[in-house]
Amino acid sequence: MSETPPDEPPRGSAREGAPRAPSRRALLGCGDARLAVAAAAAGGGAAAALGGSSGAPAPGAEAVPFHGTHQAGIATPVQDRLHFAAFDVTTGDRAQLVRLLGDWTRAAERMTAGREIGGGAVPALAEAPPDDTGEAAGLPPSRLTLTVGFGPSLFAEGRFGLAARRPAALVDLPAFPGDALEAARSGGDLCVQACADDPQVAVHAIRNLARIAFGTAAIRWSQLGFGKTSSTTPGTQTPRNLFGFKDGTDNIAGTDTALLDRHVWVGADDGPAWMAGGSYLVARRISMHIEVWDRSPLKDQQDVFGRTKGEGAPYGKTREHDRPDLAALPPDAHVRLAHPAANGGARMLRRGYSYTDGTDGLGRLDAGLFFLAYQRDIRRAFIPVQRRLARGDALNEYIQHVGSAVFAVPPGVRDTDDWWGRELMAA
Numbered sequence: 001m002s003e004t005p006p007d008e009p010p011r012g013s014a015r016e017g018a019p020r021a022p023s024r025r026a027l028l029g030c031g032d033a034r035l036a037v038a039a040a041a042a043g044g045g046a047a048a049a050l051g052g053s054s055g056a057p058a059p060g061a062e063a064v065p066f067h068g069t070h071q072a073g074i075a076t077p078v079q080d081r082l083h084f085a086a087f088d089v090t091t092g093d094r095a096q097l098v099r100l101l102g103d104w105t106r107a108a109e110r111m112t113a114g115r116e117i118g119g120g121a122v123p124a125l126a127e128a129p130p131d132d133t134g135e136a137a138g139l140p141p142s143r144l145t146l147t148v149g150f151g152p153s154l155f156a157e158g159r160f161g162l163a164a165r166r167p168a169a170l171v172d173l174p175a176f177p178g179d180a181l182e183a184a185r186s187g188g189d190l191c192v193q194a195c196a197d198d199p200q201v202a203v204h205a206i207r208n209l210a211r212i213a214f215g216t217a218a219i220r221w222s223q224l225g226f227g228k229t230s231s232t233t234p235g236t237q238t239p240r241n242l243f244g245f246k247d248g249t250d251n252i253a254g255t256d257t258a259l260l261d262r263h264v265w266v267g268a269d270d271g272p273a274w275m276a277g278g279s280y281l282v283a284r285r286i287s288m289h290i291e292v293w294d295r296s297p298l299k300d301q302q303d304v305f306g307r308t309k310g311e312g313a314p315y316g317k318t319r320e321h322d323r324p325d326l327a328a329l330p331p332d333a334h335v336r337l338a339h340p341a342a343n344g345g346a347r348m349l350r351r352g353y354s355y356t357d358g359t360d361g362l363g364r365l366d367a368g369l370f371f372l373a374y375q376r377d378i379r380r381a382f383i384p385v386q387r388r389l390a391r392g393d394a395l396n397e398y399i400q401h402v403g404s405a406v407f408a409v410p411p412g413v414r415d416t417d418d419w420w421g422r423e424l425m426a427a
């Protein structure tokens with residue numbers, strides 16, 4: 001768990017020949033790229049814009065500070081791409097698990113700052129595999145965030161001595177009507193959510209974390225995502241999902257600290273102490289029946305959500321951000337059933353992505369929404385909302401939940417001496 005040497009070149013600086021994006025050092029026009037990251041961290045968690053003398057950030061050059069009170073990748077403005085991986089821990093040795101979390105943290109510090117792992121890909125000993133796999137060499141940080149979570153199975157009796165430390169809020173989800181969950185797409189002891197504006201940067205990060213985990217943990221399932229389906233940034237254009245509707249209009253904004261404290265971050269009094277500042281993640285792979293949807297009339301499509309397709313306005317209103325009058329929406333409209341007013345004020349921060357995984361063998365697109373939602377307590381947010389949706393949502397005719405997992409996402413890594421899960425693993 002050593003710190004980055006101050007004079008170490010950024011990722012890709014040793015590469016020859018191939019053209020590459022300007023390095024962080026070149027962009028800064030000075031000696032130490034880490035200064036920019038530190039400056040951004042001091043600025044309260046905003047992405048560090050590694051601009052040149054013009055002040056304009058080069059494409060992809062922004063780095064999201066890794067250290068902080070909360071893990072990056074939750075309230076952070078949503079990046080374009082996702083690579084999500086759930087891991088099974090394959091060792092029974094607690095010390096090995098602790099070592100893995102430390103090694104992952106040090107690697108994540110480097111990758112999110114746009115640096116290669118260890119000694120990099122090259123130059124390296126010819127007789128051994130290089131420390132970094134190399135496919136992100138020369139690429140800028142691309143706002144990469146890496147967010148780690150712990151699944152319920154990690155706390156099982158007789159595994160790592162963590163049973164008494166399992167948070168009460170980390171519940172196994174009940175079975176919902178209509179679920180068609182596949183074991184091979186569900187569960188996991190650990191998860192890593194990698195988000196970046198460049199898919200190669202996100203995939204490189206997961207690949208290298210999996211490589212570091214060899215012998216200690218192995219990927220159980222993974223999910224690639226594109227086309228973010230939720231915005232956490234007010235004032236920007238709301239993205240659209242694969243049904244062509246604006247998605248994320250009424251999401252919790254990453255800048256709304258009052259709503260985040262109330263609905264997303266675990267409070268100091270919520271318990272357990274090691275989760276204060278953390279959050280709980282629900283991940284659901286939801287298959288969307290694109291061909292059926294595409295044959296449905298516009299009115300039926302709009303009735304499903306209770307919003308117009310073009311503007312995204314709630315029925316009875318004219319603008320996207322007008323407050324919905326729930327009584328004006330069809331009784332089974334998705335927005336009517338999911339709205340906080342219909343669920344005792346329950347809210348969550350949605351951070352999902354679209355996915356397509358080819359076709360299903362019958363000529364139908366295997367596509368959908370990889371739903372990711374962060375919340376303070378799963379029992380008070382996802383579960384009651386999904387119960388209501390599973391029972392009566394008009395959207396159910398067009399979707400099916402096929403994968404499911406929950407994770408306790410610990411607070412942020414404070415500094416270069418800290419590591420993911422340190423308080424959880426403290427004896």
Ligand SMILES: C=CC1=C(C)c2cc3[nH]c(cc4nc(cc5[nH]c(cc1n2)c(C)c5CCC(=O)O)C(CCC(=O)O)=C4C)c(C)c3C=C
Binds near residue numbers: 249286389
């Ligand atoms: C249990 C939680 C939810 C699941 C599962 C879910 C699936 C799902 N949603 C869409 C598309 C849209 N959802 C929208 C709003 C919305 N959805 C949820 C929750 C779940 N969605 C909430 C809490 C809300 C916000 C309700 C509100 O406050 O008004 C919208 C409307 C635009 C918006 O506000 O984001 C769309 C569109 C799909 C396609 C889907 C499964 C595939």
Ligand SMILES: [Fe+2]
Binds near residue numbers: 334338
């Ligand atoms: Fe929704």
